[in-house]
Amino acid sequence: MKLKSVALVLLTALMVVPAFAADDAEKKGKGKGQGGGNVAAALIKKLEVVGLTDEQTEKIKEMGKKLAPEMKELTAAAKLTPELSKKLAAAQKEIREAGQIKGKEVMKAAHEKAGLTAEQSEAMGKLNEARMKFQASVLAMLTDEQKAKLPKTMQRGAAAAKGKGKKKKEAAAAE
Template structure:
């Protein structure tokens, strides 16, 4: 389970890097605004038929998230060039045998990131995950049932725990 969470976090980080390379305002046509946090969340929730009120609330939360993410990038000195380097490093190492934290560390090293920059990527990912979690919380039970299980908590403890106990073979 922990590996799934780490893989999801890595995938989201890679998406962030790709999205942050070029501001949405500079993109034209179909590309404009396509990779903003709001657009990414909306795409992940496309099968649940969001109401206008839900879309509006997600947009509002996404604006806050974008401001926070911009601040994180600026504070850590994450330039589009560094973000592109990290994306390229992730692509180069995606088929490696490394997984989870070991893979993230190798990607950061290959991209030439210092500790503060690597920590900034973790913070960016946390902001994105919070936006997705808060967006899912807006959904009705019927809408949540249409989502992939990775987007919805799995039980009272959010999927954490040891699972079912095996019965004694007595």
């Protein structure tokens, strides 16, 4: 009888422990993959230097919640993994440091070097496009004082968000 009790306790423990481990992984944000990360939180962290208001922070979080499912779906459909993302980042860094290729060609060469399939390369492009649109919409809601405090890497995006469609309007007016 004792053997049956011990076996029952062990069996129960084997079933319960993985369930708690899965809950802990979810709470810590593990296992989300590349597209499941919180884009809004990452951008808010980058924008700490500009002094976001509570209202702006909330808007960014809401926008991020709407974007997350799209990004997660793209990531899952193309089977993009964190390892593949690291491989791609290393390839990009190596290509940029070599300085032989510039602009959009860097991404193309990095995708080839990292071994991305055409589907994965397309998905990465869509993910990047979604991220850039999100960032542009966030930068557009910053005040001029906040934009002045932006890190240099983000200032070009803020200028593009501010003058969105300006060239098209000027060209149409010139005709």
